[in-house]
Amino acid sequence: MADNLFNINDFVKVAVESLYFTVIVDNNGIIRYLSDNYADILNIDTKKAEGMPVEKVIPNTRLDIVAKTGKAEIGHIFRLKNGQDVICNRIPFKDENGNVKGVISTASFYDINKIETLNQQILQLKKENKLYIEQLNTLRNNTFSVQNIIGQSNKILEIKSILPKISHSNLSVLITGETGTGKEVFANAIHQLSDRKMFNYIKINCAAIPKDLLESELFGYEEGAFSGAAKGGKKGKFELADHGTILLDEIGEMPLFLQSKLLRVIQEQELERVGGLKTIPIDVRVICCTNKNLEKLVAEGTFREDLYYRINVVEINIPPLRERKDDIPMLCDYFLQKFNKESGYCINGISDDVFKLFEQYNWKGNVRELEHVIERACVMSSGSTLTINDFDFFLPRVFKENTISDIVDSKEITSLEEQKNQFEKEAIIKALIHTKGNKTSAAKLLKIDRSILYDKLKRYNISL
Numbered sequence: 001m002a003d004n005l006f007n008i009n010d011f012v013k014v015a016v017e018s019l020y021f022t023v024i025v026d027n028n029g030i031i032r033y034l035s036d037n038y039a040d041i042l043n044i045d046t047k048k049a050e051g052m053p054v055e056k057v058i059p060n061t062r063l064d065i066v067a068k069t070g071k072a073e074i075g076h077i078f079r080l081k082n083g084q085d086v087i088c089n090r091i092p093f094k095d096e097n098g099n100v101k102g103v104i105s106t107a108s109f110y111d112i113n114k115i116e117t118l119n120q121q122i123l124q125l126k127k128e129n130k131l132y133i134e135q136l137n138t139l140r141n142n143t144f145s146v147q148n149i150i151g152q153s154n155k156i157l158e159i160k161s162i163l164p165k166i167s168h169s170n171l172s173v174l175i176t177g178e179t180g181t182g183k184e185v186f187a188n189a190i191h192q193l194s195d196r197k198m199f200n201y202i203k204i205n206c207a208a209i210p211k212d213l214l215e216s217e218l219f220g221y222e223e224g225a226f227s228g229a230a231k232g233g234k235k236g237k238f239e240l241a242d243h244g245t246i247l248l249d250e251i252g253e254m255p256l257f258l259q260s261k262l263l264r265v266i267q268e269q270e271l272e273r274v275g276g277l278k279t280i281p282i283d284v285r286v287i288c289c290t291n292k293n294l295e296k297l298v299a300e301g302t303f304r305e306d307l308y309y310r311i312n313v314v315e316i317n318i319p320p321l322r323e324r325k326d327d328i329p330m331l332c333d334y335f336l337q338k339f340n341k342e343s344g345y346c347i348n349g350i351s352d353d354v355f356k357l358f359e360q361y362n363w364k365g366n367v368r369e370l371e372h373v374i375e376r377a378c379v380m381s382s383g384s385t386l387t388i389n390d391f392d393f394f395l396p397r398v399f400k401e402n403t404i405s406d407i408v409d410s411k412e413i414t415s416l417e418e419q420k421n422q423f424e425k426e427a428i429i430k431a432l433i434h435t436k437g438n439k440t441s442a443a444k445l446l447k448i449d450r451s452i453l454y455d456k457l458k459r460y461n462i463s464l
Contacts, residue, residue, distance in 0.1 A: 008255050019106040021035060021038040021041070023063065024104045025064070042058065046237050046463070067102070072091045075087055076088045087107060087108055088157060090104075152327065166314055168195065173187075173287045175315075176291070178368055183291075184249065184289065184316060190245075197246030200241050201247070202245070202246045204246070205249045206251055206253045207253035216256060217434075218238060220239055221273050222273050224275065225273070225274045248288045248311075263307045269281065295308070321369075322361040329355060331367060335374040347385065347386060351385055354391060357391065357398055361398045389437075392437075394435075423458040428457070429462065439453060439454070
């Protein structure tokens with residue numbers, strides 16, 4: 001009966017022997033146990049090794065040091081007598097009073113190459129995890145949708161109504177409009193509303209990259225394709241956008257020699273890298289933006305007609321700000337909130353006379369110009385409300401535009417009276433600019449009564 005009882009000593013011996021390269025020393029650094037596999041490498045008999053000082057059996061060991069310090073050493077690289085590198089764990093064991101009774105050392109791995117392989121796998125997992133975190137943060141911080149498009153004018157509402165339908169298709173989209181109208185904002189919304197939103201959204205400005213580099217940026221290149229090419233080659237923007245969306249901004253600036261290759265990539269959904277022979281399949285949704293008249297470029301022979309019709313499956317024309325001035329108050333409120341958050345301003349509104357001023361201006365730079373004007377006024381302001389005094393830099397633009405348009409629109413001046421009226425109007429505008437829109441001060445500067453100034457403002461259609 002006694003022979004069948006569980007023998008804890010035998011169990012411990014089997015467990016220790018199953019570990020890699022195990023050695024146990026007492027608190028004086030004397031070997032009390034040495035595993036067979038370790039003894040083989042050391043070319044010593046296990047029984048002979050027991051009772052010997054560990055530093056005489058194992059060169060460069062630290063077991064005697066751990067026995068003295070009582071501090072464990074985990075994950076140390078140790079080179080065995082045969083030149084093999086292993087990862088060592090040296091762990092002291094103590095009595096109930098904390099006194100060191102001995103130290104056990106084992107090797108976690110017997111092949112350093114396995115550690116390197118695992119390390120590479122861990123690095124790859126960390127890289128992928130970082131990418132997923134970045135994509136998640138992008139979705140959280142840049143959740144573009146129809147609601148993020150600022151404006152309630154009829155033209156903007158019409159575009160908002162069709163965006164969801166367009167987004168859920170794979171059709172190529174051409175977004176047209178003047179510089180600064182916010183074409184990229186609408187492109188962002190299309191991607192975020194689409195089924196591709198969890199994949200890459202790659203943007204490239206065709207006008208910002210030198211023509212001789214644009215092909216390799218778009219389609220990538222193989223190793224040795226040209227002088228200075230990176231080892232192993234490089235993926236292009238289309239490959240990076242696989243399963244996602246690519247935005248080709250300023251598509252009208254794309255050189256003619258690249259347009260045929262772009263057409264093939266869009267139609268066939270496959271590409272060849274520069275200097276490559278292998279065809280790479282891709283799945284990419286294409287959105288293009290331009291402020292140019294592509295039909296005119298087609299007629300001039302600088303833009304391929306077949307490419308134009310391929311990218312213009314659905315066209316969205318963004319109206320200029322001068323055609324949607326009703327949206328200016330909403331846009332201003334949005335920009336104020338943005339700048340308050342980004343720069344710590346505490347500006348909560350804009351005075352009515354500023355909005356009247358904005359109504360008189362045609363905003364050639366569109367929404368982007370409005371944003372810059374608001375931002376500069378926020379920097380200059382010292383109050384909680386932006387007033388006309390904060391836009392003194394903007395007044396010359398407004399009055400200059402009105403003066404120039406009057407000259408252009410008017411017939412040839414022939415009479416002295418007409419010339420006098422033009423000079424008088426310009427003098428009033430200069431006075432208003434000098435006084436930052438203060439009509440009382442402008443009247444004093446012109447040495448006329450304030451009531452006379454108001455009559456002339458009405459007569460010459462000068463609004464402020």
